[in-house]
Amino acid sequence: MLSYAIKRVMQLIVTMFGVVTLVFFAIRMIPGDPAAAMAGDNLSGAALEEFRQRLGLDAPLWQQYTDYIQSVARFDFGSTITTSLPIAGLMLKALPITLMVAGLTVLLSVLIAIPLGTLAAFLANKGKKKLDNAITWTAMVVDLMPAFWTALLLMLFLSLNLRLLPASGTVSLEDPMLMLKRIALPVLVLAISQVATLARITRTAVLEVLNEDYVRTARSLGMSEIAVVFRHALKNAMLPIITVVGLSFGNLLNGTVIVEFIFSIPGIGTLLVYGINSRDYPLVQNVILFYAFVFVAINFITDIIYKKVDPRVQF
Structure with a gap:
């Protein structure tokens, strides 16, 4: 029973890693600029670029993925864009x-x-x-x-x-x-x-x-x-x-x-x-x-x- 539970926990960890990866790339596969979609018509030009930097979207995709995995591992889900309140x-x-x-x-x-x-x-x-x-x-x-x-x-x-x-x-x-x-x-x-x-x-x-x-x-x-x-x-x-x-x-x-x-x-x-x-x-x-x-x-x-x-x- 104990060995099975340990095996299932390991499978759970692997499954959740796959889910985190899938969610990360699914959001970024949405057509268009994510930053522009989130900002709507409120920002443009330099302000939009600054907003993109604040979200970390100016970094390479692999770095965004690594940062996201690390934040999830720390249970740090960041803040909302609209209210700046902690998501957790x-x-x-x-x-x-x-x-x-x-x-x-x-x-x-x-x-x-x-x-x-x-x-x-x-x-x-x-x-x-x-x-x-x-x-x-x-x-x-x-x-x-x-x-x-x-x-x-x-x-x-x-x-x-x-x-x-x-x-x-x-x-x-x-x-x-x-x-x-x-x-x-x-x-x-x-x-x-x-x-x-x-x-x-x-x-x-x-x-x-x-x-x-x-x-x-x-x-x-x-x-x-x-x-x-x-x-x-x-x-x-x-x-x-x-x-x-x-x-x-x-x-x-x-x-x-x-x-x-x-x-x-x-x-x-x-x-x-x-x-x-x-x-x-x-x-x-x-x-x-x-x-x-x-x-x-x-x-x-x-x-x-x-x-x-x-x-x-x-x-």
Whole structure:
């Protein structure tokens, strides 16, 4: 286990080095002068050249790359172009809000989707196709709904018509109850698609093990169907479910970009949109790098959890 963890950490470092390299060159492959794009129509001539020097864009590409690698290794992400504020500080301020939205979304999705998917598998195993098909097709239709459309629909229904949940307002960690009420609608929007995906995966995984020998043995011993399905079938079908949950958390951080922007949530996604709109390339570059790191780290944690859930897994 320890040797595998060390090996995966080394792979993580190599992967992140490749991501840093890709992000660096992708930003600089954008057509045109990056300095002129960031400055817009505000600077020209000598002022633009001075701005280019301040960004280090006048140096050779290899030197820019070396300096960037060194700054990332020191966790020195520099400052934004538009506000001159430290990028690391802005990200640390926005990170708890994004993690709270993503974490609550995953929790809500798991609490709803896993029992729902297990129920669908049980119904299919018992030959009750109509109920199983109703759950499965509903999940597929919901999964196809775009997040922005769902957000606007729920905003219209729950906020404007019923006035149950706020669609805008101050977001502060100092008041937990107000914070939960404020992010409830974004969490609900994100959870809807996650529930649909996770429920379908759970159904497939549980259905595959319901005809295994140990399940038939548990039934022959007189165990209740609830105990057989949830204690035996679901437990042994958890590996693909864990994979989807881990990937869902990583994807949620990307999905929060649209939802945070729609609901004016000051998280990492809103920070990325602001950087794109203001052509603040250093900010965009480092936020993308953060998303990539989180996604790789979650995959690493998921692999480690495999062994804890199922000791039969061989690394």
